[in-house]
Amino acid sequence: MHVERKLETIFASDLRYLMVVSFIVLGNNAVTNRFIEQTYRMPVHAWSTLFAIVMFPGIRAKEIRHLFPRPQNTISRAVSLLDARGLIRQETSDADGREKRLHATPRGETVLAEIRGISRARQTELFEPLTDEERETFFRLARKIAEGPRLLESVAMGLDATGRSAAE
Amino acid sequence: MHVERKLETIFASDLRYLMVVSFIVLGNNAVTNRFIEQTYRMPVHAWSTLFAIVMFPGIRAKEIRHLFPRPQNTISRAVSLLDARGLIRQETSDADGREKRLHATPRGETVLAEIRGISRARQTELFEPLTDEERETFFRLARKIAEGPRLLESVAMGLDATGRSAAE
């Protein structure tokens, strides 16, 4: 059985909804991660962190992890890298000495604008198989999933939103 | 601005199609990866490798990486782990001495059946915000993206399907 037939068999299986999303993401990750790492010498979550900082000046690290669900120390390390590269600056919050308020530097805004343009082109080619109407439908449905109550926690897998076993 | 408003702003941005898919995947990965790693002591791509082997007895490692686009040595290592756990067995191909034909053991099939059941439940809760018709529509559109010509390669990012710069 040729590999294309195997893929069709998977996309006809009872797990096809998970499998098709997984396939899209693995494929896109392979392309996007390699590009970002090779071109900007940073992991892909550093650019998404910069994206959040440019879009919301003064944002805090804990807020970023709600926009891009990743471990807290992954965000912390991305912030350190961006700071070391001179792409952001941190200022301790007046309200709470533990918090850092994050701002992009002009250089950070330039780098982000460049990545953003390329990401827009990548988005266009990725979604090219869909008509405009289909793309809006896809987005509307994906957003319902994204805002659903069981994205970040699971009864089936016994985990609450903090990643802790819900039985604890 | 509250973090929910920030998420809405991102989902209204020019990169919203990529961002919503990214959000779904990061969220689901956080749940699924942790569950698989804690419960079965294996990385998530080991179970997807086992899934492929159970579904297609005799499959080769190179074919698996077309079903789940990952680095070749990631598949190799997953195969080694599954073999060490007694979940699969490898036999050298008659046709080509370099190839391994992969088969699940009875124990591998048992473990896969268990994971599969939990994954089905997880899939159900993840897609619960959608009606049956919406879920089929989502799948149909996602599949068009998955089968599009620009998933595994990119003009925008200058990479061909082997991950090599297309200019080379």
Place this chain on the structure above:
DNA sequence: GCCAGATAAATCCATATGGATCAATCTTTC
């Protein structure tokens, strides 16, 4: 005013990852 508990971010470190390289085998050309 003190203190226990909670919170925000940094750091640690055992383990995982992935590009590069290697070894064995196969295919094509001469």
Place this chain on the structure above:
DNA sequence: GAAAGATTGATCCATATGGATTTATCTGGC
């Protein structure tokens, strides 16, 4: 039949990752 180039999978190793812990600060109860 030999050899160069290609292919398949294993291994290497520098770097990344993420759960756990630590440090500094804040909050609420007494």
